Amino acid sequence: TNKIYIDLQGLAPPNEATNGQKTQRIVIGLFGKDAPQPVSTILQLVSPNGLTSKCKPRAEKLLEREQLEANKVYNSCMASEDVGVTYDLSSVWRIIKDERIDVGAVSGRFISRENPTFLGSNELKHDAVGTVSVRKGNDGGFGFAISPSSRGNAQLDEDNIVIGRIIEGLDIMEEINSLPVVTSAKGLNYMSLTGGPSVKDAPSRACRYGGPMYCNENKPLKKLALLTGLRY
Numbered sequence: 001t002n003k004i005y006i007d008l009q010g011l012a013p014p015n016e017a018t019n020g021q022k023t024q025r026i027v028i029g030l031f032g033k034d035a036p037q038p039v040s041t042i043l044q045l046v047s048p049n050g051l052t053s054k055c056k057p058r059a060e061k062l063l064e065r066e067q068l069e070a071n072k073v074y075n076s077c078m079a080s081e082d083v084g085v086t087y088d089l090s091s092v093w094r095i096i097k098d099e100r101i102d103v104g105a106v107s108g109r110f111i112s113r114e115n116p117t118f119l120g121s122n123e124l125k126h127d128a129v130g131t132v133s134v135r136k137g138n139d140g141g142f143g144f145a146i147s148p149s150s151r152g153n154a155q156l157d158e159d160n161i162v163i164g165r166i167i168e169g170l171d172i173m174e175e176i177n178s179l180p181v182v183t184s185a186k187g188l189n190y191m192s193l194t195g196g197p198s199v200k201d202a203p204s205r206a207c208r209y210g211g212p213m214y215c216n217e218n219k220p221l222k223k224l225a226l227l228t229g230l231r232y
Contacts, residue, residue: 002030002039003167004046006103007227008092011175023227026169028132034122035163038134041116042163045104045142046228050084053113077112085110085142092224093143094217095181099153101173104143104226115141120161126153130166130173135159148177182219 007023032039044051055077059070085106093105106113117138126133131147133156134140145160147153166173 002032002043002230004028004030004042005229006087006169008172008176009225009227010223011172024169024172026172027167028164029167030132030164031122031124031162034124035120035161037120038118038161038163041118042134042144043230045085045087045116046230047084047086050086051116051142053085053110053116055081056112056114073112076109080109083109085113087142087226087228090143090226092176092220092226095176095179095220096218097177097181098149098151099147100156101146101148101176102143103146104141106142110142115139118161122162124162126156126160126162127151128165130170131162132164132166133160133162136161146173148173176220176224179220179222181221182216 004027006026006028008026009023011024030039030042041051055074058074061067061070087104087106089108090104090106090110092101092103094100094102115138118134118136118140121136124131126147127150129148129150132144133147134144136159144163145156146166147156
């Protein structure tokens with residue numbers, strides 16, 4: 001079993017409790033035999049060379065100002081396309097308390113890259129604290145979900161592939177699970193694109209302005225950035 005670590009920046013300021021450390025570490029054990037292709041992809045995302053991923057096609061906009069911005073984003077992506085995508089300085093972007101913690105939203109020069117495709121399935125369920133999974137297919141971005149509860153999650157069982165479990169740092173996971181988040185909508189719309197249930201309600205303002213991929217609903221009010229790597 002491979003092990004990877006996540007060093008979180010921004011969870012708590014350095015103090016005596018953290019021995020002056022600026023980051024707090026979670027270690028995940030990966031289930032390579034049960035989910036070989038997704039685990040291989042995750043290992044590349046935490047490696048120094050990263051995951052090879054092409055730039056998305058140039059977006060076509062109606063307004064000249066928007067097209068100029070789209071051109072700028074595309075050209076910036078193409079200029080660094082030979083650099084592999086990694087989780088470094090990605091973020092924890094959604095927390096639904098006791099249900100899921102979504103980790104690994106890439107940004108900056110990686111935001112315009114094609115999403116990876118996670119393939120396969122297994123019989124593993126989200127019935128243990130700290131279960132880690134990825135969304136099947138290529139519409140879930142680069143990230144993964146952590147289950148902070150042992151009560152099970154039928155939605156994740158249906159949409160995701162279990163790839164591992166937290167083996168160190170469950171106390172840190174629980175601290176993340178309890179963070180305050182954006183809650184601007186009366187009826188939440190998590191959007192099927194990001195792994196939540198499909199509903200007919202109009203999206204909240206937070207969802208509309210969060211973009212089609214990363215709805216701001218349930219976004220932590222505290223920014224948490226990641227540094228990752230292999231644990232030997």
